[in-house]
Amino acid sequence: MTLKKIIGQVHLIVGLVTGFLFFIIALSGAIYTWEPELSRIAFHQKVKKENQPLISISDIKNTLQQKFPEGDFRTALYRDPETAIEVLIYVPGTYFHAYLNPYSGELIHLQDMNKGWISKLKNLHRNLLLGPPGREIVHWVTLLSMGMLITGLVLWWPARGKPGKDKFSIKWSASPKKLNYDLHNILGFYATWILIFTIGTGIFWGFAVVRESLKEVSGENTLTWESPQSMVPTTGQAGSKDEVLNSLIQKYHTTYPEAEVRINIPHKEDEAVQLSVIKPKSGINAVNFYYHDQYTGELLKGNFQNGLAENRSTFSKINGLVYDIHFGTVWGLPGRILACLASLIGSSLPITGFLVWWNKRKRKK
Structure with missing residues (x-):
């Protein structure tokens, strides 16, 4: 043969x-x-653009407290003016995406991401x-x-x-x-x-x-990274965390009007606020990550593993490229x-x- x-x-x-x-x-x-297109339709993400400011993190928390108090609010993704804000919520055993009107804070859709035909x-x-x-x-x-x-x-x-x-x-x-x-x-x-x-x-x-x-x-494997951390203030010196978060999301959305901005809500005392600036259609390797003190809003600088796109390691760039190649x-x-x-x-x-x-x-x- x-x-x-x-x-x-x-x-x-x-x-x-x-x-x-x-x-x-x-x-x-x-x-x-x-x-992305299927989710936009199935999860009712499209909204009518309005000539008014976008809702704050405090507004999102108020909506979730009324509509889904058992959820643990983790991140909020602010997209373009005609797309709902996507909120990540953890509950024991699964996680949800809540879609909120970016102008009124109205809950448009709540999706258990372990259920539904897209999942x-x-x-x-x-x-x-x-x-x-x-x-x-x-x-x-x-x-x-x-x-x-x-x-x-x-x-x-x-x-x-x-x-x-x-x-x-x-x-x-x-x-x-x-x-x-x-x-x-x-x-x-x-x-x-x-x-x-x-x-x-x-x-x-x-x-x-x-x-x-x-x-x-x-x-x-030979690289070492720093960990972005907030400086925990002494008793009585801490300001309102919500004010810091509100200020940061407004600042970033104003500074990067053409980008999508995701903000992570800190859950530990020394955890930093992470903001991701995402350029639509530019791939994962174009995402820039910024870190701020959750108490003062001060920008934190250091050699962070997930930082600016230009400082990403070779392996991180390959890892991001793999994702973009897989989906085209x-x-x-x-x-x-x-x-x-x-x-x-x-x-x-x-x-x-x-x-x-x-x-x-x-x-x-």
Whole structure:
């Protein structure tokens, strides 16, 4: 048996074993590419722009105290003037996103993030709705899928000579069997160049040994970081924490009008206030983090692990890039469209591949 035939057998066996699971993972991933748009509709995030100041942190606390007093208010994300403020709330066993009108403070929508079809879609992609065991299955299917891409490219290359025109274009007028073969062979070839990146980034997340090896190579393990901390005042000297938070969110939203601003609510005495300045469509590595004393509002400076984008470590930059590549956001909207199309084609490959095998099996009989 030739090497190419051995590779073909490996491709076939692994495809038959993992095909159905890969179909689910790829299809759910293709749909989840549009999670921001789907969430905007499902969670009623769109609001009418008004010519008045945005609500303060105190206003958010008042609304939550009335509507959801059992929740633990953690962060508030201020977006553009036509989008609701997204509030992260912890409760035992789960967490919620509350969406508030940025002008009136009205609670528009309250979503348990472990429930609902968008959450199920995310978990279907991550763990097949099976929890931790499912996550391990997804990791190994992802790894085997990378092997499928590589062996598929080997099988796509002709046994002799260079690829002809028939290797790059689908003959739509061909017989159903030939058309199915082209859909598997040719569409698979084109999608592979995108899937290599989306699957490769999935492997990065799925296997700690990959991340730890990269940390070692990049020198991440040798770096030391400072911890931003608030100076706890003596009794009687502390001012109003809400006033500081209100002042900070107003200042940042005024200073960065085109950016999204997330503010973290301190829960420990010496914890600093973290503000994230997010540039829409610029990727995770463009996010700047700032820290302030929760009692005085003073800007804290230091060598923080999550600080200014320009000071991010090599591993942190790679980690952020992995996220953007996986969802295609590294190339903006065109990248997301490519990632979605490649995943849709990827989800079709187990089906067309099975039909190729079945037709050959019938022909041999």
